[in-house]
Amino acid sequence: MTGGPLTSKFDFDDEELTAVVNAADLRAPRSRRSKHHLLVHAQGTEMGRVRILEGREVLVGRSVESTLVLTDDGVSRRHALFTLDGPTYSVRDLGSANGTFVQGVRVVGTRVLADGDQIQVGPTALLRYTVTDEDQRALLEQLYATSVTDALTGARNREYMESLLASEISYAKRHGSHLAFVLFDLDHFKRINDTHGHPAGDAVLIAVAAAIRDEVRKEDALCRYGGEEFALVLRDIDLLGARAMGERVRSVIEGLKVTHEGQEIPVTASVGVAILKEVPEANSVSIVRLADQRLYRAKELGRNRVVSA
Numbered sequence: 001m002t003g004g005p006l007t008s009k010f011d012f013d014d015e016e017l018t019a020v021v022n023a024a025d026l027r028a029p030r031s032r033r034s035k036h037h038l039l040v041h042a043q044g045t046e047m048g049r050v051r052i053l054e055g056r057e058v059l060v061g062r063s064v065e066s067t068l069v070l071t072d073d074g075v076s077r078r079h080a081l082f083t084l085d086g087p088t089y090s091v092r093d094l095g096s097a098n099g100t101f102v103q104g105v106r107v108v109g110t111r112v113l114a115d116g117d118q119i120q121v122g123p124t125a126l127l128r129y130t131v132t133d134e135d136q137r138a139l140l141e142q143l144y145a146t147s148v149t150d151a152l153t154g155a156r157n158r159e160y161m162e163s164l165l166a167s168e169i170s171y172a173k174r175h176g177s178h179l180a181f182v183l184f185d186l187d188h189f190k191r192i193n194d195t196h197g198h199p200a201g202d203a204v205l206i207a208v209a210a211a212i213r214d215e216v217r218k219e220d221a222l223c224r225y226g227g228e229e230f231a232l233v234l235r236d237i238d239l240l241g242a243r244a245m246g247e248r249v250r251s252v253i254e255g256l257k258v259t260h261e262g263q264e265i266p267v268t269a270s271v272g273v274a275i276l277k278e279v280p281e282a283n284s285v286s287i288v289r290l291a292d293q294r295l296y297r298a299k300e301l302g303r304n305r306v307v308s309a
Contacts, residue, residue, distance in 0.1 A: 036137045037089055042118065042126040044072060045163040048144040050137065051127075053089055058082040060121060061094075071171050074098045074122035080107075088131065089113050098122040150224040152202060153209035161223035165233055165284045172235075172276050179276040180242035182232040183291040184249055187268045187303040189228035200260040201228075204267055207258045215248055231291075239275045239308060246271040246306040254304060270298035273308035 037053040051068055058067045063077040070079070076096035082089045090112045093100040100107045101120040113119070117129045132140075148160040156164070165181070172179040186192075186208065193201040205228065212230065213222050221233040232249070234242060253269045272295030279286040294307040301307070 034134045035131055036134060037084075038130050038132060038137060038140070039068070039119070039127040040130060040140060042128050044124060044126070045167040048140075048147055050140045050144060052137070053082055053084075056084045058089075061096075070121060070125050071167060072122060072125040073170055073174070075125055076122070079121055083110075085112060088115075089129070091119065096122065150209075153205050153224050155209045155213070155230060156221055156223040158223065158225055161221065161225065161231055161233065162284065164221055164223075165287070168233055168235055169276060169282065169284060169287070173282060177236050178238045178241075179287075180232075180234040180237040180239070180245070181274050181276075181287045181291045182234065182242060182246050182249065182271060183225065183273075183288070183295050184230055184232075184246070184253075184269045184271040185295055185299070186228040186253070187270055187299075192265060192267075196260055196263065196265060200263075200265060203260045204258050204265060207256055208253055208267065208269075211252050211256055212249055215252055216245075237275075239273070239278070242273045242275055243306065243308040246273040246308060250304065250306050268304035270295055270303050271306040272296070272298060273306060 039051040039053060041047050041049045041051075053068075055067075059078060059081055060066055060068045060070060061077050061079040062069060062071055062075045066078070074097070076094070076098070078094050079096040080100045081092050081094055083092070090110050091100060091102065091107060092110045093107045099122070102111045102113065102117050104118075104120075113129045115129065115131045119127045119129055121127065148156055150157045168179050171177070186204065189201065189204070192204055205224075209222065209224070209230070212232075216222055216232060216234075219235055223231045223233065225231045232245065234245060237245065250269055250271050253267055256267050258265045258267055272291040272293065274287050274290040274294065276282055276287055279290060294309075298305045298307040
């Protein structure tokens with residue numbers, strides 16, 4: 001570098017380019033400056049899911065009016081209140097039936113949280129409080145998304161579906177509400193692979209998942225059950241509504257235009273529909289079995305149809 005006062009932001013030599021900045025510009029990267037207060041699910045259906053604490057007060061409970069809704073068994077409608085106190089949050093139990101615990105100690109009054117504290121909300125919901133930067137928050141969110149997502153189609157994976165279904169069944173029993181399960185299988189999928197090749201089969205799976213994702217509500221879950229089978233978990237939908245959703249799935253898939261290497265590949269699906277109130281045992285195994293039986297009945301009847309009874 002040449003000597004003397006700097007007259008430009010950049011000086012050059014023949015070997016390298018060096019940027020010289022003013023002291024005022026020497027700030028930490030944004031990701032290091034911005035701190036995020038997070039609650040990370042430490043067990044249960046949503047283990048690994050990241051919840052961001054924002055604002056001065058965050059109400060936690062199973063009521064839809066809560067800022068952060070938890071549907072785990074034993075969580076009260078208005079369970080606990082998180083309040084920003086200076087650089088950290090504190091938590092106060094709101095007279096819940098099953099209590100709020102920090103590091104295994106029941107919260108009485110207000111408890112100031114420390115980074116890494118384990119917070120138990122009711123008997124089963126376990127959250128870890130952490131204060132981190134933007135990069136680490138993004139990494140945690142990415143790790144969770146990867147753990148519950150089918151890599152090919154972007155649908156939720158089977159493990160997630162099984163955990164979600166168990167949780168939703170518990171919710172439906174507690175509230176006396178409806179829960180529907182729709183299982184659909186792509187017709188003659190082996191023939192697609194054999195005729196057009198496995199990359200074509202993958203293209204069909206991706207197109208189907210994308211099309212059905214556009215048809216469901218935000219609260220519904222599209223999951224890849226395995227191979228060419230997909231499932232929908234639908235909260236608060238009765239048999240008539242679930243049948244309508246099954247028909248919409250069948251129609252959308254039949255109308256898909258999937259082209260691979262210049263060839264259009266026709267696609268249809270057979271659909272089985274079941275609701276929780278049809279199943280005396282009211283458990284995951286039984287509702288999946290019923291939907292599966294109806295799916296295969298749809299196959300026997302000629303495919304590209306919906307069976308719901």
